[in-house]
Amino acid sequence: MRRKHRRLVSNPELDITPFLNLMIVLVPVLLLGMVFSQIRMIELDFPEMESGEALQADELRLVVALIPQGLEVLDSERGVIRTLPLxxxxxxxxxLxxxxxxxxxxVPEKTDIVLEVSPDIDYQTLVTAMDRLRSYPAVVAASVVEGELFPDVALADAPENRTLSGEGEGA
Known part of the structure; x- marks a missing residue:
């Protein structure tokens, strides 16, 4: 008599355990990495006035000069408002x-200001100055909020030979 040999048919199981282990580690790492890759942007304006253009008499143009010797707050009509040495x-x-x-x-309706920056000023000092020009911490109803100062900051180059003036110490 003939024996029938049955061929053993086996279905191999797919072992996906290493793949699942990789996903369990990889997904949280990618999610955490997204939080750290946020970029903060500061919107800037550049002064639109041409060098030969005259200011109108009733227009107030606030300028803050940031130079290595200190800060100077200026007004188009009155000149130096305050000098802040280091x-x-x-x-x-x-x-400031x-x-x-x-x-x-x-002048509560005024929102723009020009920041004149010397080439010798480092980046962190520039960013700190821009933050101080935009807002200040204020306490309202027992919570700290940001009060608005001059949110529309325009950047300009300060003259290279600019020094602090001795006048305008009072505000």
Whole structure:
């Protein structure tokens, strides 16, 4: 008699355990990486006035000069409003903020300001100055919010030989 040999038919199982282990590790790592790759942008304007163009008499043009010797707040009509020399080798950003708050109380509808920056100023100092020009922390109803100063910041180059003036110490 003939024996029938049955061929063993086996279905091999697919082992996906290593793949699942990889996914379990890879998905959280990619999700965490997305949080750290956010980019903050600061919108800038550049002064539209041409060098030969004259200002109108009723127009207030606020300028903050950021130079290695300190800060200077200027007005198109009155000239220097306040001079803020370095304090212990650091820029006086607190004095700048207080000066701008006083100006904002007098002219609340004004939102633009020009920041003249010397070529010798480093990037972090520039960004800190721009942040101080835009807003200040204010306490409203027992919570800290950002009060608006001059959110429309325009950048300009300060003259290379610019120095602080000795006048305009008071605001």
């Amino acid at each position: 304090i212990e080798g650091e820029q006086d950003f607190d004095g 903020r207080e000066t701008l708050k006083q100006i904002k109380k007098r």
